[in-house]
Amino acid sequence: MIYRQHARVLVQGMTGKQGSFWTEKMLACGTQVVAGVNPKRAGERHLGLPVYATARAAMAETPFDWAVMFIPPAAAREAALDAIEAGAKTVVILTEHIPARDVIAIHHAAARRGTRIVGPNTAGIVTPGEGFVGIMPGHNGNIFQPGEVGVISRSGSLGTLICLNLTRAGIGQSAFLGIGGDPMIGTTTRDALEALDRDAGTRAIVMVGEIGGSMEEEAAAYAAGMSKPVVSFIAGRASPPGKKMGHAGAIVSGAFGSYAGKRRALEAAGVAVADTPGEIPHLLNLPRPRPADPASLGRHPAG
Structure with missing residues (x-):
């Protein structure tokens, strides 16, 4: 769960206001962000990175190790399960107020696939000198x-x-x-x-x-x-x-x-x-x- 600079990061919700802001900060800090997810903007590029409809589609073309979620509570379960099923080793869930039944489903799927969940309602992970994943001021x-x-x-x-x-x-x-x-x-x-x-x-x-x-x-x-x-x-x-x-x-x-x-x-x-x-x-x-x-x-x- 300690971020290392060689780990590749997918940002779910990268094209939104918060996703864009923190993706720029992560990139500037050395985090190896490789792609983003937004079903409505699949096929575009944002901040110089490819945008995919799903985490599974991203994994097929631009493999990643970590996923970080800038996703509202109602859509958090679907996004987390997508990242888990895609094969993410670690999923950082920034979202708070996710319904309890959805959180249970996320943890169950993660345990089945061997995925590390950080959160929900986390500010993220920082490794000074290497990068950060989330909304901490690692920069x-x-x-x-x-x-x-x-x-x-x-x-x-x-x-x-x-x-x-x-x-x-x-x-x-x-x-x-x-x-x-x-x-x-x-x-x-x-x-x-x-x-x-x-x-x-x-x-x-x-x-x-x-x-x-x-x-x-x-x-x-x-x-x-x-x-x-x-x-x-x-x-x-x-x-x-x-x-x-x-x-x-x-x-x-x-x-x-x-x-x-x-x-x-x-x-x-x-x-x-x-x-x-x-x-x-x-x-x-x-x-x-x-x-x-x-x-x-x-x-x-x-x-």
């Missing part, structure tokens, strides 16, 4: 810089803030994995944690969680056996029990999914938990880049 060097810290987040906005804080502290990122805020997501916090644990380019991990559900507790059980350091921030500390806050999955019933319960589980697993996002760079305790020698500024290597 913005003030927010994302190549490095060795992997970041996991349900929330795109919180994930952006964390990466901004890391970059300002001189800490680059190996990958950002936006898992999504839907109640039924295809990639969990634990799935993302395992992927970053296996990634040779990731030295430490920041896990951004939220109240509600049990994903952070399940991730904590895995983190307990890791050698890579993990730091976490859990949003929703002041949220009242029984009230939905933020994402669709962020609802607390009694002690289940509570801030206190998640923090206890994480700290018991050896995960440092930040009280505020601004504390995360300090808790990582990674060596900072040495400041440049003023006497050397402006010099160029010999030869």
Whole structure:
């Protein structure tokens, strides 16, 4: 689920306003977008790329590995199933408010075909220095810089803030994995944690969680056996029990999914938990880049 620059990307809904805007940004960032889908504009070219009626038609002529969906909720099931049946290895579903029965059908088809689903309601994936897939500002060097810290987040906005804080502290990122805020997501916090644990380019991990559900507790059980350091921030500390806050999955019933319960589980697993996002760079305790020698500024290597 970590995007690599050699992976070819299909954009479903590429010709729309948002699809066009983010496709341009992805291309400029190095993402290998190869084609788009819009049944009404099949046979045309958009942003210099071919447009097909379906993902299956695209796969036959312009093979791809990933698909990303700029598709409204009512059409999301058809688009996702099209990408899955076409043979996409990973489908990034940006769409939120997809009917529950449609999400179930998507996950069932993905499990049958061995397709990785990221989302629904995700902001996408970023690999600084290689590219991004989705609607995260992976093209913005003030927010994302190549490095060795992997970041996991349900929330795109919180994930952006964390990466901004890391970059300002001189800490680059190996990958950002936006898992999504839907109640039924295809990639969990634990799935993302395992992927970053296996990634040779990731030295430490920041896990951004939220109240509600049990994903952070399940991730904590895995983190307990890791050698890579993990730091976490859990949003929703002041949220009242029984009230939905933020994402669709962020609802607390009694002690289940509570801030206190998640923090206890994480700290018991050896995960440092930040009280505020601004504390995360300090808790990582990674060596900072040495400041440049003023006497050397402006010099160029010999030869």
